[in-house]
Amino acid sequence: MPNVAIIGAGQAGLLVAHDLVRNGFDVTLFSDKTPGDFLTKARPTGTAARFNMSLDYERELGLNFWEDDAPKGEGIHLTFSPDVGNRLLTLCGRLTNYFHAIDLRLQSARWMEELEKRGGKVVIEVVTVDRLDQIAADHDLTIVAAGRGDIHKLFERDEARSHYTKPQRKLAMFNTNGQAMGFEGIDYLPVKFNFYAKAGEAFWVPWYHKDKGKSWSMLFEAKEGGPLDKFDGVTDGEQGVEVAKQVVKEVAPWDYEWCKDMQLLDENSWLVGRFTPEVRKPYATLPSGRTVLSVGDTAMSLDPIGGQGANNGNKMARNLAKSIIARGDGPFDAAWAAETFEAFWQRHNLINKFNNTLLEPITNPGKALLIAQYGSTGRAGDRSGAQKIANLFCDNFDDPATLTEAFYDMKKAKAVIAEATGKPAWKADLAGKLAIAKGQILQKLGRNPHHPGTVM
Numbered sequence: 210m211p212n213v214a215i216i217g218a219g220q221a222g223l224l225v226a227h228d229l230v231r232n233g234f235d236v237t238l239f240s241d242k243t244p245g246d247f248l249t250k251a252r253p254t255g256t257a258a259r260f261n262m263s264l265d266y267e268r269e270l271g272l273n274f275w276e277d278d279a280p281k282g283e284g285i286h287l288t289f290s291p292d293v294g295n296r297l298l299t300l301c302g303r304l305t306n307y308f309h310a311i312d313l314r315l316q317s318a319r320w321m322e323e324l325e326k327r328g329g330k331v332v333i334e335v336v337t338v339d340r341l342d343q344i345a346a347d348h349d350l351t352i353v354a355a356g357r358g359d360i361h362k363l364f365e366r367d368e369a370r371s372h373y374t375k376p377q378r379k380l381a382m383f384n385t386n387g388q389a390m391g392f393e394g395i396d397y398l399p400v401k402f403n404f405y406a407k408a409g410e411a412f413w414v415p416w417y418h419k420d421k422g423k424s425w426s427m428l429f430e431a432k433e434g435g436p437l438d439k440f441d442g443v444t445d446g447e448q449g450v451e452v453a454k455q456v457v458k459e460v461a462p463w464d465y466e467w468c469k470d471m472q473l474l475d476e477n478s479w480l481v482g483r484f485t486p487e488v489r490k491p492y493a494t495l496p497s498g499r500t501v502l503s504v505g506d507t508a509m510s511l512d513p514i515g516g517q518g519a520n521n522g523n524k525m526a527r528n529l530a531k532s533i534i535a536r537g538d539g540p541f542d543a544a545w546a547a548e549t550f551e552a553f554w555q556r557h558n559l560i561n562k563f564n565n566t567l568l569e570p571i572t573n574p575g576k577a578l579l580i581a582q583y584g585s586t587g588r589a590g591d592r593s594g595a596q597k598i599a600n601l602f603c604d605n606f607d608d609p610a611t612l613t614e615a616f617y618d619m620k621k622a623k624a625v626i627a628e629a630t631g632k633p634a635w636k637a638d639l640a641g642k643l644a645i646a647k648g649q650i651l652q653k654l655g656r657n658p659h660h661p662g663t664v665m
């Protein structure tokens with residue numbers, strides 16, 4: 210069997226490593242961190258909420274060690290505000306299957322140990338470009354899964370598939386506990402999404418911390434200069450959490466009471482930064498002329514807005530492992546690498562499109578869907594058309610092929626609405642608009658707009 214080197218012990222590299230070991234390949238994983246380093250010194254590279262298609266791959270590989278203990282995210286509660294202070298509508302949707310967001314440090318540590326138990330080799334080393342060339346010489350196939358670590362720059366940007374040349378949001382993530390595992394007025398455990406057309410987004414994700422278990426990952430996606438853009442001067446996580454509380458108080462006062470006592474889970478459990486969403490070429494040629502492949506964030510970086518980066522990496526890892534196994538003894542050349550990525554892209558390019566959709570102003574078909582779903586409650590017994598549309602919106606995070614095209618095509622959006630409601634789309638549009646107008650009037654009068662899934 211060919212011998213394979215994988216650089217990077219994040220989730221993308223480890224998934225490929227496990228799948229190849231399971232299929233009899235001789236695998237060596239190079240990691241800049243030991244399992245102990247992950248647990249005591251590292252930052253989580255993201256929240257990494259993963260939906261069912263991704264989780265299924267982890268289950269298939271026997272890596273779902275936290276299935277029973279981690280909080281089960283059951284859907285999304287979204288509040289859409291044209292501007293801070295004006296709640297226009299809510300969406301209360303349920304996923305067909307739950308999601309998990311596991312502390313990536315715990316996951317990498319455990320998956321590395323498990324890889325060795327199952328016959329893989331683990332080498333602790335920071336791999337430089339020179340060293341990568343030596344590793345490539347010693348292996349039949351070398352895969353770079355180093356996230357956005359410096360070495361990713363070996364892989365050329367794919368201009369045709371990359372939409373952005375600069376970061377779209379300023380990001381801040383604080384992982385905390387002290388909040389209840391749920392919200393008043395909502396009878397399922399959701400991601401709480403607050404969308405502001407002008408300011409950016411803020412969302413809270415049920416999370417599983419390496420030591421403290423059930424908890425929350427609080428994420429801020431700030432547009433420059435707006436009310437969410439408050440984290441520039443943050444130099445430690447506790448200070449960041451205090452700033453986060455003030456931001457929530459200002460932009461999402463309905464969630465302030467819920468999170469006012471939250472505390473950072475550990476000193477490394479936070480991130481502040483920005484990066485450019487980008488698609489890169491799936492292979493690079495080293496100075497020696499040898500070819501190396503990319504997977505996960507090394508191949509594509511997605512803004513966290515849609516919770517898609519780790520899901521994308523997971524689906525890419527599955528596609529890559531399948532193609533390697535089918536290729537058997539190789540050769541693992543550039544033409545095969547390009548073909549392999551193309552198979553992934555053909556099936557999953559809507560991940561990138563959906564994620565970019567969320568970064569941009571809402572489209573007209575998107576507005577029509579949001580209006581038609583208004584009134585969804587997320588309650589277990591809600592069988593309304595509005596609920597069906599809200600649920601489809603949630604399932605689109607699992608597989609963006611579900612609804613993404615309808616965000617760009619009014620005919621498709623109307624067809625989705627008509628099928629869900631059993632009525633012509635204009636009727637759902639009118640009913641949604643009337644209900645939204647009522648909420649706006651109540652709000653103007655200083656009264657509770659009674660949006661579904663809210664208590665104030």
Ligand SMILES: Cc1cc2nc3c(=O)[nH]c(=O)nc-3n(C[C@H](O)[C@H](O)[C@H](O)COP(=O)(O)OP(=O)(O)OC[C@H]3O[C@@H](n4cnc5c(N)ncnc54)[C@H](O)[C@@H]3O)c2cc1C
Binds near residue numbers: 217360428521
């Ligand atoms: C704030 C935030 C929130 C997010 N939320 C979500 C979400 O909810 N859902 C979702 O799907 N995605 C989310 N993402 C994206 C997700 O976290 C990433 O896509 C995913 O973790 C990337 O995994 P990876 O294995 O490709 O890379 P990484 O997790 O970065 O792993 C790469 C590993 O390689 C190591 N490495 C780097 N260079 C070298 C080297 N030279 N030698 C050896 N080792 C090296 C790194 O230290 C690291 O351990 C989020 C991202 C951010 C920033």
